[in-house]
Amino acid sequence: MVSLICSLQNHLDDVNWCAFSSTLLATCSADKTIRVYSTRDFTELSFSPLSGHGYGVHCCCFSPCGQYLASCSTDATTVVWKMDTGEIEAVFEHPGRSPVRVCAFSPDSSWLVSGASDGSLALWDFPSRALLRTGSVPDTTMVACSFTPCGQLFASGSTYGDLRIWDLSMNQLHAEKYAHDLGVTCCQFAPQMMKGMNNVSIFRLASCGQDSLLKIWLISRVSTTVSPVSAPLFLSLWCRYVTSCAFSPTAPLIATGSMDKTVNVWMVEDGSSSHGESLKQKKAFSRKWPGHSRLMVSEWSEDDVLSWLREEGLESLIDTFKANNIDGAELLSLSKESLSTDLRIESLGLRSKVLRKIEELRTAPVSNGIPDEFLCPITHEIMKDPVIAADGYSYEREAIESWINTKTRSSPMTNLPLQTTLLTPNRTLKMAICRWTSSQ
Template structure:
């Protein structure tokens, strides 16, 4: 396409600086920054219809002498400004506040500064030819290279941040391997290649094309599906032809909860919902002019959210293929979104570090957290568990647990309490997970009970965290930046995708899946027996030591309702129990029925009776069903103390002293007292 330069005209002149403008830079959302010899940095926002207007916190004051270079980070969250005073200041673009001041080696004048593509490295260069490589995350100097003979006046990273190019006043261009610059185990670092006499009289500026073999390096635009067999063999599925769907890199893929649908979204502004059985398109959203960065299914699989660079969130009806609601969500690019597990609310996050909660039906914003993460949020995910913290009383509110991750190297867990009646929301930063040494790109909960959370980062690590203790229980190292991660349905596998086009599949330690099974056993005790399904009945039999009866009970599809209402003889005959099996089953069934009747009556009438204080659990303050004695000598409800230990606390709930172990035994004497008390008061 030819450009007619005869039509080029001046749109606006900005005259706020009082001396020569030495540097300027744009961000993707048209924000303009300028630096000047008047020692100031100014930030300008583009206002449609009126032009550029200076931000409220501008100008940025912090340099003692002329500003030589200004550069925005690739995500637009940070700004670096260099000066003749020998410093480079890192600024928060959202608030205008200083993040850190980097002082050049020997205090020499800094001529240029550049961010790496993932914003984790900042390189500055000075009059004496020294290159300083800075760790932006830890605000520390990684390496100083003094190989240049003249003043380095220009720097540029390649789009994949593998190489750094420098140009200096003695006419030389040098190419550096970034991994070598960042490797502190080697004392010396030499350029990979050098070009002499590149320009007469020196090099003032250079840049690298942002497009390098897009098909081969940035993305192949493909969506690939794999099947994992029990013997650990992996086959690529070829019956779905998704390779001609998107014209630019695919940014996110998401299965529906049942696995019957797949959603894909892309830099080309499209999002597509696929039928996993036929491989055909179910729904393709109208193409957006800007990238769609995330797409998520609702739990009931009737809705899809899409968010992206146009700063809006869209909720689509998959069945009718129509738009339900669109919200102008943020003033910056949206990076991720998610539904609550009951599909009542949705969350959006963006590059300026904001979290917003929305009522899906009305499209109204019901909560905003302005500074959730410094330097922007990359991903978010809701726990599927509708009771994410069993030790928190609901008080008529629905509780949710949200995970977010960002460029500040942190993963944060947020407890959200929502009252539908008053449309009120309270949000608390419940835990902050610290351990990554780079931008955290993705965070996902384990399915169903969500006791685990995984996160991948630019430090080439995939980490597995315990939600309840907040501790990191697995660190999995990769050869490249980890860009995405997720668990399979039963948490036996964990997948991590990397920038170098590799997919890593990890088999998780068996003790983790045992813990998940253990949580399932705890969960069934929260239900009345009449609400049990067949799986709950099988769990009860296993806990009672009657594993030999599992196959017979499973084939009959026995549930809690049948247990309580069918006659004993009918159950024995239908299940084909022999005499010994019938005696064992009858003994446990009688105990179960008596406990259920007693406790249902007891809970309903406990306020009318003078119930002894020792019958109540010190943790839940409810009458105990399964009293157990712990190492501290006190008695607790079994479910409550199990959850206490699972939350990572190994101190006594009564004395707060560290327990020697997490063992306990049943307090049968107290249980008999409780049963007798309520039987006598029936």
């Protein structure tokens, strides 16, 4: 199940890429900038936007620890930025000076790979800033790349429409031709690795393309053999050409960028039977609108509806809705015919957008006013001592310790084995909870 939770509209040109760290979301654009947001409330950081590239920025990616952000551009460079200050840490020049279209860190930050318009790939030793080896796919442009959670393999995607799996020696282990009919625009592995029968490693790979589809692939690895294990899940997205997608490492979220200059953040839930029970424990992450987040839509006043129109970028309809005294109940009852006949909205595109936004309201859960990331997934109560477990999720310390001691060593959220029982204090989340609690 996929549901839209927010839309960001700060870029002035096509959004080319999205990337998550544990606390940040970065986006880059043909407007030559990189923008960085807090995932707590999706507000932009003080040093954002980052400006330093001479041409459009094609890709950005965080180092696993979140300390650095890499970005690459038509200017044939990959720039690494410090995330505490927004300053430049290093600049990598791609071999052959070809425009760099994609870059990606390995999970342990040992490697940085970059791909270019001439089909070449460059593998860098990040700690030493040295070029290790190169590879290439002829007659195409390399536009997508992502490492597996183990860091021993990476995937690439090209404008030819293929997805390829490589090892660190630049050997091609698998090629999925025509993965997207009109060309791949992005691919990314999910941060958690799954285990199949006979201890086979299974990875989830998301890819998107100019066919406006997001596909979720399951890929297995046995020794040096790599192959798909199931047909991909197809998700048709509500926007013009989808250019990028990114998994959050700490929440069930995917961000997608588009040529309509917007970034959409989606919640994704796995409906498979093996994960069913744990998914029932999740709190829905719902959109909230200032002034009426605690109300059901049917209880909205006329002013609430006008506020919603402003939030959704539908200001042109405010006078029409105000003249017709549209409140929440009437809003939910609007149809294609009533928009055209009663409200006399002539634009087919505008009517379609309104209907789509109303459908989001119908399917969105009611908010109780408490930010969902403040609630422990086990107790469903506001956390006092949040800690990060090996699955990347935050829990109340006492609750996750009790879970580990009384249950098998599996994640409460994914049912997958926890690689370690080490718990890391989430001080940023604790401070955010304290600030929110004090304001109530």
